[in-house]
Amino acid sequence: MIAKISSTENLGGALGYNFKKVEKGEASILLAAELYQDREGRYTMEDVLADMEALIPKKCRTKKAVFHCSLNPHPDEKLSDELLVQIAREYMEALGYGKQPYIVFKHNDIAREHIHIVSLRVDSKGRKIDDRFEKRRSKQITDALERKFGLIPSSKVANKAVEETPKVDIGKGNIKEQVSNVVRMVMKHYHFCSLGELNAILSVYNLAVEEVKTEFRGKKYDGLIYVPTDGKGGKISIPINASDIGRGVGYTAVQNRMQKSKQNVKPLLPSVRNKVLQTMRTSPKTEEELRQRLEEQSLRVFIRKNESGRIYGITFIDDKEGVALNGSRLGKGYAANVFNTYFSNPTNNPFLDKTLYGCPAVRLEQSAIVHPSQPNTEESDNLVDELIEDMADGSFLSTGNDDWKEAAWQRKLRKLSKVNIRLRKH
Structure with a gap:
């Protein structure tokens, strides 16, 4: 069961x-707590709105005082109304x-039945309900509810969405809707730190x-x-503009993600790094062999080449964990140029050597813990490699004028060099 929480x-x-869904016969009211009910036992939009508004103090400091949440069971679950109310x-x-006063709606406008809950984030005295680590706590609660009621785990909900999302096929028409379905699924289920990773x-x-x-206008x-x-x-x-698809897939949303x-x-870095290391130690002779052996480790690889084949x-990409990682993000020894050199001469495998670009291979295997509090020159070198890798990826930057990219890249490199200098002084 996946919970999606928002505040407004x-x-x-x-x-x-939600009430419009009820009017259309696409939803029903399952539960209303601490809210007015008319003589016929019904809840109307006007009454519920007036009831909740009356409970929000006029001098309320909390700007977004409304809690809105959806609880989404696995598509294969068929839960009774009584069980949904209990959940x-x-x-x-x-x-x-x-x-708090709240109202629960059951939506049946799509094959996957789910519920929406609307409540208030402040009590009658204007005090805000504690929302610290709310999404983290929510995940712990839904996990506990899954165990208690024997529900299909939320991880399988995410996997099902990933598996069932079809490729974009322009022959089927309605391209914008196809693109929207893919992008929204990816934004929801995957983690990525660059446009290159998103493109992968x-x-x-x-x-x-x-x-x-x-x-x-300037x-x-x-x-x-x-x-x-x-x-x-x-x-x-x-091409389809992100703005034509709607909210949640544009520049700001992608940057936030x-x-x-x-x-x-x-x-996730240590696990993916170790899988790649173990795969490369089998000395795959071709890129296709690398793909096949990584698939045995539940990893996909996306390789970008220039016109000369470099x-x-x-x-x-780990689809199960929902993450894409540039090689350089795994470490300097996993950057694109390492693989380019290897496949140019597979008989010389650096992953079998005692040292890997100055880093002992055994250290790479044992680096199960990330230590952000211990920066070093190698970490900065990895960032430089990553910048070079991303800037070289012309597949997602095609504005017709690359001067700004070069200038931005140089500024970032200068900043990194200053960080290195400060670190060495300390």
Whole structure:
């Protein structure tokens, strides 16, 4: 069961969305706690809205005082209304909203039945309900509810979405909807820290993303476009602006996802690194052999080459964990140029050597813990490698003018060199 929590200041909008579903016969009200019920036992939009608004103090400091959550069981689950009510009650109680007024809607407008809950984030005295680590606590609560009621684990919900999302096929028409389905699924289930990594994920769905920079009335704007591709990455359709797809897939949303991913990928680095290391120690002779052997380790690899055939980018993807990692993010010894050198002469395998670009191979195997508090020159070198790898990836930067990229790249390199100098002084 997956919970999606949001906060808003628009109480009418949150209630209106759900009551409109009820009016259309696409939803029903399962439960209303501490809310007014008319003589016929019904709950109306007007009454519930007035009831909740009356409980929000006029001088309330909390701007987004509305709690809106959806609880999504596995698509194969067929839960009774009674069990959904019990799940909703226990979820709200455990999250700290048990004494708050709230209303529970069951949506059946799609094959996967799910519930929406609307409540208030402040009590009658205007005090905010404790929302510290709310999403983390929510995950712990849904995990506990899954165990208690014998529900299909949420990890299988995510895996099912990944597995059932089809590739973009321009022959089927309605391309924008196909692109939207793919991008929204990827944004929800995958972690990535660069556009190159995002492109590696999208490639399997016959899709690519490009950054565009425009200027309007003297003001510069950053944006994204999504381009359907063929099986080899070639563009085969007109690009679709992210703004035409809707919220959650544009430049700002992707940047925010990258920032959050930087912390989320850290615990996964040792596992992916070790799988790649063990695979490379089998000395695959070709890139196809590498792909096949990585698949045995539940990893996919996305290799980028320039026109002369040189490998300038390599990304490893773990679909089960939902993460894409550029080689250089795993460490200096896993950067694209290492693999380019290896496949140019497979008889010389650096992954078998006692040292790997100055790093003992045994250390690479044992680095199960990331130590961000112990920066060193090697870490900075990895960042430089990563910058070079991403900047060289022309597949997602096609604005027609590369001067700004070169200048930005040089500024980042200068900053990194200053960090190195400070570290050495200490």
